[in-house]
Amino acid sequence: MPAPISIIIPTLDSAAVLGPCLASLSDGVFEGLIAELILADGGSTDDVEAVADAAGARLISAPKGRGSQLAAGCAAARGEWLLVLHSDTTLSREWTGAVRDHMNDKADRAGWFRLRFDSSVPQARIVAGWANLRARWFGLPYGDQGLLIPAHLYRTSGGYPDIPLMEDVALVRRLPLSPLDATATTSADRYRRQGWLRRGWRNLGTLALYFAGVSPHRLAERYARGR
DSSP states (O other): OOOOEEEEEEESSOHHHHHHHHHTTHHHHHTTOEEEEEEEESOOOSSHHHHHHHHTOEEEEOOSSHHHHHHHHHHHOOSSEEEEOOTTEEEOTTHHHHHHHHHHHOTTSEEEEEEEESOOSHHHHHHHHHHHHHHHHHSOOOGGGOEEEEHHHHHHHTOOOSOSSOHHHHHHTTSOEEEEEEEEEEOOHHHHHHOHHHHHHHHHHHHHHHHTTOOHHHHHHHHHHTO
């Protein structure tokens, strides 16, 4: 039986952080789960080509922006399942079993991982806890939590929109979802730089404005000004 999963990772000057992400996927290669690895690059000026070559990944170019990059990566994928991850995210050791269980038992649904941050401060646990509750109660996992989705469901749902922000929310609102019994640990660097409370409120405010009808392009401009 062919390996079922295409891994899609958007990259933009991400070579320095890709190593741990790719290493966490190695069990999926050994267990015959991963058919291909696609890096959807938005114009990096670092050594992402060398990283792609070393990892045996396909490197494709797309207009800068996570929505356009993910749309291009998913369009190029050949697997029966798509697993979308951010470049600064690593999966826990049990991810392969959780993914197998999901593919066997919930073949008509997308799945998301529990979120953790690579930080031991209390704020990290609070922010991650809220994200996991939001995903479970409201069906709104963010991209940091990863997304496992049947390729046919991705296509029929319309896929990732070509927007500069909130592409993850726009997609998951159209999907049936279930949690995966494994953890995605993502970098807390942005929270460390900007402050846990400040960034948390900005994220919540951005989500509220999006639901209020503010365009993703205006939100992206607002988000950039706040960096």
